[in-house]
Amino acid sequence: xxxxxxxxxxxxxxxxxxxxxxxxxxxxxxxxxxxxxxxxxxxxxxxxxxxxxxxxxxxxxxxxxxxxxxxxxxxxxxxxxxxxxxxxxxxxxxxxxxxxxxxxxxxxxxxxxxxxxxxxxxxxxxxxxxxxxxxxxxxxxxxxxxxxxxxxxxxxxxxxxxxxxxxxxxxxxxxxxxxxxxxxxxxxxxxxxxxxxxxxxxxxxxxxxxxxxxxxxxxxxxxxxxxxxxxxxxxxxxxxxxxxxxxxxxxxxxxxxxxxxxxxxxxxxxxxxxxxxxxxxxxxxxxxxxxxxxxxxxxxxxxxxxxxxxxxxxxxxxxxxxxxxxxxxxxxxxxxx
Numbered sequence: 001x002x003x004x005x006x007x008x009x010x011x012x013x014x015x016x017x018x019x020x021x022x023x024x025x026x027x028x029x030x031x032x033x034x035x036x037x038x039x040x041x042x043x044x045x046x047x048x049x050x051x052x053x054x055x056x057x058x059x060x061x062x063x064x065x066x067x068x069x070x071x072x073x074x075x076x077x078x079x080x081x082x083x084x085x086x087x088x089x090x091x092x093x094x095x096x097x098x099x100x101x102x103x104x105x106x107x108x109x110x111x112x113x114x115x116x117x118x119x120x121x122x123x124x125x126x127x128x129x130x131x132x133x134x135x136x137x138x139x140x141x142x143x144x145x146x147x148x149x150x151x152x153x154x155x156x157x158x159x160x161x162x163x164x165x166x167x168x169x170x171x172x173x174x175x176x177x178x179x180x181x182x183x184x185x186x187x188x189x190x191x192x193x194x195x196x197x198x199x200x201x202x203x204x205x206x207x208x209x210x211x212x213x214x215x216x217x218x219x220x221x222x223x224x225x226x227x228x229x230x231x232x233x234x235x236x237x238x239x240x241x242x243x244x245x246x247x248x249x250x251x252x253x254x255x256x257x258x259x260x261x262x263x264x265x266x267x268x269x270x271x272x273x274x275x276x277x278x279x280x281x282x283x284x285x286x287x288x289x290x291x292x293x294x295x296x297x298x299x300x301x302x303x304x305x306x307x308x309x310x311x312x313x314x315x316x317x318x319x320x321x322x323x324x325x326x327x328x329x330x331x332x333x334x335x336x337x
Contacts, residue, residue: 026101027094027099028091028092028094031091032092033089034087034088035088036055036087036106037056037061037087039080039082039083039084039086040052040060041082044077045068045329046328046329046331047067048067049066049071053086061099063088063090063099063102065105065116071115072326074113076113086105086106086107087106088102088105088106089103090103090119091103101119102115103119103120104120113129114126117158118203149291150208151207151210152207153206154205154207154208154294154319155319155320155323156316156317157318162313162314163314164314166310167311168310170304172274173306177271182272188330193223193330194265194267194270195243195245195265196243196260196281197265197298197312198270199224199243200219200298201269202219204221206219206220206317207325213230214227214229215227216228220326223327226244227244228247229247241263242262242264244263245261245262245281246260247260254286255284255285256285257285258284258285263275263281268300274304274305275302276304279301279304280300281299282299282300292318293319294318295314295316297311298312
């Protein structure tokens with residue numbers, strides 16, 4: 001007999017695909033509201049933390065929320081526990097299930113916290129509370145370390161042109177996307193870490209570290225690690241394909257230009273859009289003069305996927321003193337984290 005807690009994790013994890021990808025197939029964006037109840041169980045796991053609550057009329061509901069790393073940064077992992085009364089605001093299941101994809105959480109004391117700004121924006125809920133209300137963005141006990149130039153932790157911040165991709169897919173790519181089923185085809189359901197270029201589509205911090213003729217780029221989500229070769233002697237190599245690909249970097253003033261090829265991950269996004277072996281990516285990491293702000297932009301080419309070059313968008317980052325890269329530790333449904 002399967003323990004009810006394991007069933008809940010299985011359920012919550014199955015819903016994770018909808019949150020990251022086609023969440024509108026599982027949750028009704030027109031049916032947005034609030035639900036309150038007593039916490040029966042908590043699931044502090046990535047890619048999505050979850051709660052099981054019992055309402056005043058005795059119904060049991062499963063709540064899917066943001067990744068646990070986000071909730072930890074808000075201090076929620078220490079703020080709520082089983083037996084306490086909480087509320088959630090978000091989109092209800094369109095399949096008639098007792099399920100909610102929550103973007104806002106109402107704490108036992110009545111404070112409301114915005115736990116998922118991205119999805120809250122899609123649901124029109126982002127103005128209910130400030131982005132950091134109810135918690136601390138950075139844990140107070142983190143040791144402050146003075147960074148060296150670009151070698152620091154970078155946190156994503158809202159920008160005027162956040163993402164904003166401009167791309168036209170080929171007919172073959174569109175057909176593959178149409179055939180993609182997030183419930184059965186999504187590798188995230190099996191905690192399979194994505195490679196490039198999907199690895200860079202992340203709301204979590206990233207960090208540059210200095211290596212010997214290399215720049216290491218750590219990506220908190222999925223515990224990712226990229227190596228950017230800065231020595232010109234590597235340009236003539238014929239590298240093997242790998243998840244993160246082969247990256248060559250060069251400086252153009254205050255901008256680090258990175259060209260990446262040989263990426264073995266089969267997709268270009270989280271929606272099942274395929275790529276071919278001809279896929280190449282050019283990223284531009286532009287830093288402010290004092291290295292406290294950074295902008296990432298990327299352009300891709302792949303004749304099998306795009307009609308012409310594809311601009312993948314622009315993302316803004318800022319240095320938040322004291323921030324750190326947290327372990328991601330994705331947990332497969334039913335396993336102990």
